[in-house]
Amino acid sequence: MTRPLLRAATVTLAVGATALALTGCASGASSADSSEPLVIGTTDAIVSLDPAGAWDRGSFTPQNQIYQHLLSYEPGNTTPVPEAAESCDFDDATTYSCTVKKGLKFSNGHALTASDVVFSFERILKINDPSGPAPLLSGIDSIEQKGDLGVVFHLKTANDQTFPYVLSSMGGPIVDEQVFPADKLLADAKVIGSGPYAISDYSKKGLLSLTANTHYDGTAPKTKNVVLKAYADSSNLKLDIQKEGIDIAYRSLTSTDVADLEKDSKLQVVSGPGGSVRFLVFNKDAQPGADDAQKLAIRQAVATLIDRDDIAKNVFKGTYAPAYSLVLDGQNGATKTFADLYGAKPSVERATQILADAGVSTPVTLPIQYTSDHYGPDSSSEYATIKSQLEESGLFTVDLQSTEWTSYVKQRADYPAYQLGFFPDYPDPDNFLRSGYSSTGGSVVNGLTSPEIDAAIEKEATASDPAERTKDIEAVQTLVAKSAGIIPLLQGQETVVAVKGVTGLKDTLDATYKFRFAALARG
Known part of the structure; x- marks a missing residue:
């Protein structure tokens, strides 16, 4: 907007x-x-x-x-x-x-x-x-x-x-x-x-x-x-909504579960704007690479090899779409800078050249950490797919590990590369840009902030002319994509499964991203 x-x-x-x-x-x-x-x-x-x-x-x-x-x-x-x-x-x-x-x-x-x-x-x-x-x-x-x-x-x-x-x-x-x-x-x-x-x-x-x-x-x-009933995994959540032991299953069923539950005549599946983005973070101080040039090349090679379409189609069954920026499709100033810089389709040839130019020996051993319980039950399949994509290139050997969120959120600054996702604090592009890349207002720990990026973010946040602000938002995306410290992967929608007769879901699944219990009732 x-x-x-x-x-x-x-x-x-x-x-x-x-x-x-x-x-x-x-x-x-x-x-x-x-x-x-x-x-x-x-x-x-x-x-x-x-x-x-x-x-x-x-x-x-x-x-x-x-x-x-x-x-x-x-x-x-x-x-x-x-x-x-x-x-x-x-x-x-x-x-x-x-x-x-x-x-x-x-x-x-x-x-x-x-x-x-x-x-x-x-x-x-x-x-x-x-x-x-x-x-x-x-x-x-x-x-x-x-x-x-x-x-x-x-x-x-x-x-x-x-x-x-x-x-x-x-x-x-x-x-x-x-x-x-x-x-x-x-x-x-x-x-x-x-x-x-x-x-x-x-x-x-x-x-x-x-x-x-x-x-x-x-x-x-x-x-x-x-x-609000907590579940350790999606399998029991699915079982309880099928048995009508609960009224609503809200975050997170697997995409396969949702497709299966849509066939159940006792249930309703309601979707709305999700606003979420999933991405891979590199920690410059912990990632592989002998110097800054090699570390940059490794990040750029990974950005070149990941096949987002494959993950969206085969892991998430179309409930997510490829993301090429933290500014989501439809938002003010959204671009596809990662597709422009690294290609919309993976290329082993380009990745090989990037690593060779920086003198990186292959295969690169790359530890990647993901959280097993916070970003939905498909995370394990998502990161297994990323591991396969990188290793099939012959350029990487991936050490994939998972940790529960309560520990993960405290330890992520120590991980060489790790999974994160954003759900918006407010519906404006600055939210994700600032959270991802600002040295003062950011929530991502990766050692890749800079005065230049900070200045670009402040410029877009204070531009009072709408047309100028759009250009400034586009400029930030180009700047941060070059360093590839954060690699956008997927953007998604919000999907809720409820027992037939529950009302109010359409009134709360909207672009404000606030799920309002007060709007919900049994019919």
Whole structure:
């Protein structure tokens, strides 16, 4: 999408049916009468329910039900609008002010004020947990409170066109300063928010039980009680949805499982924009190669040999498509720079020449690590295919290893080459570009950031003219593709399997990428 001009980034509480769909008009509205919980199964692991301790999809899904943000999205609309805020606006190029809505309460009855908002942002930055979202807030210079309801953000970068999106991201949940410690994480079972649901019970390796928050100021959830059930693997998830032991299977069934379940008359398969991208990361300090030139050649040779079409067709059965950039097809400024530089089809001849020119002896021994439980059950087949593609060239010997996500996320900086994937924090190209390549706002550890890349990212993020910003986004993609520190592989859609009669899935599978439990109900 094209970013509006600076002043167009103003967001004010609208009046009308669409605004009410997000923000509601009165507290105490009643949700569905049935106390029978809606059970949602997932293989995604929850790293932390404390917003300061997680920056991953498995944690984002439940956090999105528990907390409010200053800004969020109406279903189907990717422009940020007020949620806990009454209004937000740029005062000048580096000052962004929000007014908190009057009368908001956390699920424990405590008032939600500007003091809680300032505390929430400063806390994430102070704790700076290695698994947390602090990099998303790297553009904030300081935050100040103005009275009971006013919050002023002083930004490091003038004309930051992404900041309203950041407020709606995993860096923006508002927590109760009377409950959360300022300098450490809170136990998951004790977290408190002001969103549509509150925790009624949580077992770390079992079930997360949520119940409608009676203090929520928005539209009441359609289902009072929801249970998020964790699965170690997709086979049991598939079995339970087939037996109707759960209502919804949400992330992640294998592509083969989805194709099989589509034939079941008791079930429905619903798909929507996924926004995800899968990629291979090289760690310059740990990867093979005698010097920087050889390391670059090895990365470029791998980029030349991977057959994305083969993986998309034979591993993911068409539920993913080839990706040649971290900016996804259809987004503003999307290009296919990896296809342009390294070819859309694999070439052993080109890869051989790249390695020979750098004096690299072959076959190169390349350790590749992937996570066995975080990016879906097809990961093992995906990386087995990549191993075969590289080894069949005769240029590589791949040492393939897997690790569970809870350990993987802490150890990935030590891996020579490793699997990662992004699910967007907000629906703008800057999100993936910054997360992948920035030295200050990035989440990828690979030793391949540079002042030149940082400057290019800041340029696209602050361009107020839409046409110029598109060109700047294209330029960043060309720059980072040359170093091949991140090799884009696949981009996908979101697919959910549910028992017939479950409603609301179409209303929450949209380009905002926020799965809303409150929209779901049994028919």
